[in-house]
Structures are given as structure tokens and as C-alpha cells.
Amino acid sequence: MDLTAFLCELAQDPILVEEFLDDPEQVMDEHEIPAYLRTLMRSRDDVSILGALLGEGPASA
Amino acid sequence: MTGRPGSLIVVGTGIEAVGHVTLGARGALERADELLYLVPDPLTRAWIESLNPVCESLESLYRPNRDRALIYGAMTARILQGVRAGKRVCAAIYGHPGVFVHAGHEAIRIARVEGHRARMLPAISSEDCLFADLGVDPGLAGCQSYEATNFLMRRRKIDVSVPLILWQVGVIGVFDHSAGQGSKGLEVLAEVLSEQYGAEHQAIVYEASLLGICEPRADRLAIGDLAAVSTSSASTLYVPPSSPAEWDSAVLTRLGIDLAEGARLEAKAADVARSQDIGELR
Numbered sequence: 001m002d003l004t005a006f007l008c009e010l011a012q013d014p015i016l017v018e019e020f021l022d023d024p025e026q027v028m029d030e031h032e033i034p035a036y037l038r039t040l041m042r043s044r045d046d047v048s049i050l051g052a053l054l055g056e057g058p059a060s061a
Numbered sequence: 062m063t064g065r066p067g068s069l070i071v072v073g074t075g076i077e078a079v080g081h082v083t084l085g086a087r088g089a090l091e092r093a094d095e096l097l098y099l100v101p102d103p104l105t106r107a108w109i110e111s112l113n114p115v116c117e118s119l120e121s122l123y124r125p126n127r128d129r130a131l132i133y134g135a136m137t138a139r140i141l142q143g144v145r146a147g148k149r150v151c152a153a154i155y156g157h158p159g160v161f162v163h164a165g166h167e168a169i170r171i172a173r174v175e176g177h178r179a180r181m182l183p184a185i186s187s188e189d190c191l192f193a194d195l196g197v198d199p200g201l202a203g204c205q206s207y208e209a210t211n212f213l214m215r216r217r218k219i220d221v222s223v224p225l226i227l228w229q230v231g232v233i234g235v236f237d238h239s240a241g242q243g244s245k246g247l248e249v250l251a252e253v254l255s256e257q258y259g260a261e262h263q264a265i266v267y268e269a270s271l272l273g274i275c276e277p278r279a280d281r282l283a284i285g286d287l288a289a290v291s292t293s294s295a296s297t298l299y300v301p302p303s304s305p306a307e308w309d310s311a312v313l314t315r316l317g318i319d320l321a322e323g324a325r326l327e328a329k330a331a332d333v334a335r336s337q338d339i340g341e342l343r
Contacts, residue, residue: 007104010273011080016272046275050078054105 001029003040004053066146069172070151071165073158073184074235076269078104086153087112089182093151093299095143100155102271109153119152129163129236134162135169144168144177157186161208161228187297189228190269194277195299197224202302209233209298213249219257219312222306226299230266231292251287253298260285266292 001009009031010017015032020027028038070089070214075081082090082105090096090109097114098109110116129303142151152158157162188206189237193196197204204225207217210233220226233246251256251260268278282290298339 004104004107007272008108011078011104014080014273018185023165033300041274044272044275046271050102050104050271051315 002034003033003037003049006031006033007049007053065147065231067147067172067177068149068150069144069168069177069179071140071169071179071181072151072153073156073186074098074100074105074109074153074155075185076156076190076271078102078271079108082184083184086182086184089151090153092149094148095150096153097140097150097194098144099152100153102155104272105155121306133163133167137167138163140168141175143170144172144179145175148219155257157184157189159183159262160186160188171261179281186300187228187269187295187319190277191226191267191297194269195265195279196268197299199224205299209246209250210235213253214298219254220306221303224299224301226297228297229294230287230298231296232294247290247292248288250298251284252289258284258300262300262303264298265289267299268293268295335336 016027024042024043025038028041033041037052040049043049070093072083072086072089073081075104076085081205091112093113094115096113096117097119098106099119100106100109106118119136119139122132122139123131140150140152152165152168154162154165158258162222165181169179169181192199203220203223204226205217205223209227209230211217212227213233226248230247230250233250235246247304254262254264263281264284264287266278266280270277278296280290287298
């Protein structure tokens with residue numbers, strides 16, 4: 001799953017956010033988040049994470 | 062021209078990317094004949110573009126050092142263009158579309174004057190996020206809320222028994238979209254607030270998070286140290302009350318509230334003051 005789609009899913013599912021906060025690795029495994037994005041997601045830095053989207057394509061609603 | 066009168070719905074996308082959009086706003090985004098948007102983050106932009114292919118960003122109307130009034134005028138004109146052509150237009154703006162968004166109100170006002178149906182859907186502002194993140198309930202002791210530059214220029218009166226919220230403390234005295242003035246505005250603000258609260262009174266520099274998995278910024282500091290803090294246009298200052306409000310015994314009597322009840326209310330007021338004190342904020 002690409003970063004845009006993953007963040008859109010998180011934004012629309014507060015329970016998934018809780019699950020991510022409890023166990024980020026499991027949630028990222030389930031969503032097949034590539035290794036190069038995992039460090040970024042673990043940082044939980046909104047400016048850096050959103051900044052990484054600038055090179056990506058359109059989101060899925 | 063389609064023959065039918067155009068219409069306008071102005072919606073807000075909230076502060077947190079995508080997650081703050083209401084169901085009603087989403088419906089307006091999806092079904093508009095023309096969707097104009099102004100959102101700062103790439104996630105919301107990408108999401109909006111996926112909802113409705115007939116969309117256009119208003120961001121190009123921003124120019125460095127261009128006066129805000131000119132930008133907002135151009136934005137209003139662009140929004141009304143489609144309405145006048147008989148389209149169902151949706152204008153989506155980040156935050157609450159009626160808070161710090163002159164173009165939203167103005168487009169609706171003009172559209173109505175010209176005979177078009179126009180409506181604003183409320184949304185989540187950074188103040189709403191502050192209430193949630195800092196645990197502040199404006200129903201308990203009230204709330205004073207000012208844009209920081211306006212607060213200083215007008216010498217607004219402060220009630221130190223009421224929570225004070227100052228918006229945009231990072232761009233005090235800035236009227237265009239250039240970089241902020243740094244610590245100069247904060248120095249003046251620190252001076253004015255210190256006169257009322259004392260320089261040691263604790264406050265919070267707050268910034269809402271843009272993603273649900275991230276923490277908001279909530280930096281505590283003494284008011285006297287404000288000039289040294291790093292801020293941005295997204296920074297809000299929260300100043301908790303320094304003392305509880307006095308009770309009006311004449312009004313208590315007129316309302317038929319007895320002394321015991323008054324004492325109970327006093328105790329509750331003390332609890333309120335404590336609950337909104339800096340010590341209990343996260």
C-alpha cells in the first residue's frame with residue numbers, strides 16, 4: 001500500500017490510529033508498508049510524513 | 062450558462078488531514094460541478110482530487126508579499142465565476158471556512174445578493190482542536206478569543222478569570238504572506254500580557270496535529286519568556302485564568318440562590334479554575 005492510501009485510511013479510522021499507536025509494526029505489516037516508509041511513520045512527525053507525499057500520485061477515497 | 066441559477070456551498074476540511082471532513086462536506090465535494098480548494102497539506106489535496114475530477118486549487122492566487130486583501134478579493138472573484146455561470150460550486154478551505162477566511166464569507170454574501178443559493182457548512186477550527194487537546198471547556202468559565210495582532214492593536218480588555226486564546230501569535234503585525242516578524246511581535250505581546258498576569262504566569266504555545274497518529278504541540282512557558290519561543294502562523298497561545306471570578310451577591314439574591322448554594326457554586330468555580338489551570342493540562 002502506498003503512503004497516501006495508508007494515511008487516508010488512518011484519517012478515516014480512529015480505531016486504526018489506536019492500533020497503530022499500540023503496535024505500529026503490526027499495522028504496517030498488515031498494510032504492507034514498504035521498509036523505506038516505516039522509519040518515517042515511526043517518527044510520528046506530521047510535517048515530515050506529509051512532506052513525503054509530495055512525490056506521490058492521487059489518493060484513493 | 063445552464064439556465065438554472067448557480068449555487069455555492071463553502072465547506073471546511075478541518076485541521077487534521079482528511080479526517081476532519083464531515084459527511085456533509087464530503088457530499089458537497091463529490092457532487093459539485095466545480096470544486097475549488099485551498100488546503101495546505103498534500104494528503105487532503107490528493108484526497109480531494111480523487112473525489113471530484115472537476116477541481117482546481119486556489120493556491121496559485123497566493124504571491125509572496127502580496128497583500129492579503131488582494132488575495133482574498135481574487136479568491137472571491139474566482140469562486141463566484143462558476144456560480145454566475147450557473148454551476149453548483151463548492152469551495153473547500155482548510156480549517157473552518159468561516160474562521161479567518163474572508164473570501165468564504167464574502168463569496169456567500171455576494172452570491173446571495175446576486176440571487177444565488179449560498180451556504181456555509183461549519184467545520185473544525187484550530188480552536189476546536191485546542192479545546193479537545195488541552196482539555197479546555199469554554200462552557201465552564203467562558204473564553205476570550207482574539208487574533209493576536211488585533212488584540213494588541215486594539216488594546217483589548219482582558220478578564221484574567223477567563224481563559225484567553227490568541228490566534229496567530231507567530232505572525233504578529235504581518236499583513237501579507239511573507240515570513241513572520243520573529244520575536245518582535247512576541248516581545249510586545251509578552252509585555253502586554255505580563256502587565257495583566259505577571260511575567261511568571263504559565264501559558265501554552267499550541268499547534269494542532271495534522272495527522273491523527275501525531276501529537277499536537279503544547280509547549281508550556283512563562284509569559285515573560287514568550288519572545289524566545291519558536292512560532293509559526295499555525296501557533297496559538299493559550300493563557301489559563303490567573304484567578305477565579307467573583308460572585309455577584311446581588312444577582313445571587315435576585316435569582317433566589319441561597320448562601321449554601323452560593324458556597325457550592327464557589328467551590329465549583331474553584332474546581333473550574335483549577336481544572337483550567339496549567340498544571341492539569343496535558
